Amino acid sequence: MSEVPSQIHGGKIISVDNISLVYYKEKEPLPVLADVSLTAGKDQLVAITGPSGCGKSTLLRIMAGLTKATSGTVKVLDSEVTGPRADITMVFQNFVLLPWRTSLENVLFGLSSRTDLTEGQKLDKAKKALEETGLMGFENVYPGELSGGMKQRVGVARALATDPEVMLMDEPFSSLDDLTAERLRREIHELLINPSTSVKTVIMVSHNVEEIIELADKAIVLSQRPAHVAGEVKIDLPRPRNKKSEEFFKWVDKVYSLLS
Amino acid sequence: MFEPGRPLPIALIMPGNVRAGQVISLVEVTGGLGAKVDVPRLADELGADIAVLLGVLDAAEMLGLVKSEKGVVYLTELGLKFQKASKNKVRMLKERLASIEPFRTALDLSSKGRPITAGQVADSLSEIGIKWHYQPDLNEALIKTLLVHWTIYGGLMSYDGKTGKFQKL
Numbered sequence: 308m309s310e311v312p313s314q315i316h317g318g319k320i321i322s323v324d325n326i327s328l329v330y331y332k333e334k335e336p337l338p339v340l341a342d343v344s345l346t347a348g349k350d351q352l353v354a355i356t357g358p359s360g361c362g363k364s365t366l367l368r369i370m371a372g373l374t375k376a377t378s379g380t381v382k383v384l385d386s387e388v389t390g391p392r393a394d395i396t397m398v399f400q401n402f403v404l405l406p407w408r409t410s411l412e413n414v415l416f417g418l419s420s421r422t423d424l425t426e427g428q429k430l431d432k433a434k435k436a437l438e439e440t441g442l443m444g445f446e447n448v449y450p451g452e453l454s455g456g457m458k459q460r461v462g463v464a465r466a467l468a469t470d471p472e473v474m475l476m477d478e479p480f481s482s483l484d485d486l487t488a489e490r491l492r493r494e495i496h497e498l499l500i501n502p503s504t505s506v507k508t509v510i511m512v513s514h515n516v517e518e519i520i521e522l523a524d525k526a527i528v529l530s531q532r533p534a535h536v537a538g539e540v541k542i543d544l545p546r547p548r549n550k551k552s553e554e555f556f557k558w559v560d561k562v563y564s565l566l567s
Numbered sequence: 568m569f570e571p572g573r574p575l576p577i578a579l580i581m582p583g584n585v586r587a588g589q590v591i592s593l594v595e596v597t598g599g600l601g602a603k604v605d606v607p608r609l610a611d612e613l614g615a616d617i618a619v620l621l622g623v624l625d626a627a628e629m630l631g632l633v634k635s636e637k638g639v640v641y642l643t644e645l646g647l648k649f650q651k652a653s654k655n656k657v658r659m660l661k662e663r664l665a666s667i668e669p670f671r672t673a674l675d676l677s678s679k680g681r682p683i684t685a686g687q688v689a690d691s692l693s694e695i696g697i698k699w700h701y702q703p704d705l706n707e708a709l710i711k712t713l714l715v716h717w718t719i720y721g722g723l724m725s726y727d728g729k730t731g732k733f734q735k736l
Contacts, residue, residue: 444725445719447729448726452715454586457588466597483587484615487592489590489596489614491588541695551612
């Protein structure tokens, strides 16, 4: 197996500074996130993990501009995120495809707000994104006729078609069977961390530590709620990563020790 | 419709729950382990349930990608080529797929470029006793899933979800 050098990590693409979130239940404060800070650089895949219900997905939604934090800021290339925006896109655990639209129509739906593109340009972009995710020929197939892995490919194609700089992925492989997830992980990493796409950084929420060590350049471990950053692990393993190697398990143990 | 005189397809029937991506994973992992591995190790490497893995192995063997003997799985020459291919892997299996049911019957029915439905394929196969499920509606749905997953990846047929029809390419 040839070793590919780890990515060259350059400038900061996204920075999360002192994010806190408090919900109120019958006027009682329920702190969810407490002073969470992290950064992701160019060509990095950063994984966020932590105990169930600690607020990992909520943090991702704040980064996407879908949920407002009580305090703190999220910046993409020094511009503050105050709501959903075109350069940040999200891939969801349960695909979130419109069942009454075909694969192509689902990808086109992601481009519907792009007033800078003609209908023809949108169609070209959507077809290209489907091709890149291995779905050429599946343009006219409905989500209900696709397997879980293929649905997630449509989800990724829809996200890619918008030419995002930041891609946020919320447990993207957890709904898939092991055999499907194994292959999709490798493909998605090759596809996203690649100069031919617009994506500059990927942030992925996952509870699967082995998946994190396989894919990520850095792992951010959150604590129990109210979640704060319990630790940050820079995963400096050459790619492709051998999941059965002793070295791999050392990294797995390192992340587990921060989780426990 | 089944034509009298056409040889009965006895063994080449695609398992209903196996998808192309699973076969690709199996071949890639076997290749990564030196092209020869025993089934328990393979299940462990893939993190797959052995019952699921056996169906995938059957499909991979039917497609000529692997051979299994006494619990050991080997990649064939085609399997090695398939493992090394970087894109459109399933297209390499076009001819093999065309000899496996339900693809064979679907291709026959659509031989003159006639669009066909999964229901027509199910009826035709039922006539010769090939079914994946005893309930007709579930059988048809399973055949449709198999056709969508394998014939499009294999470059054998196109499918239009709006009409529910497949067409030979």
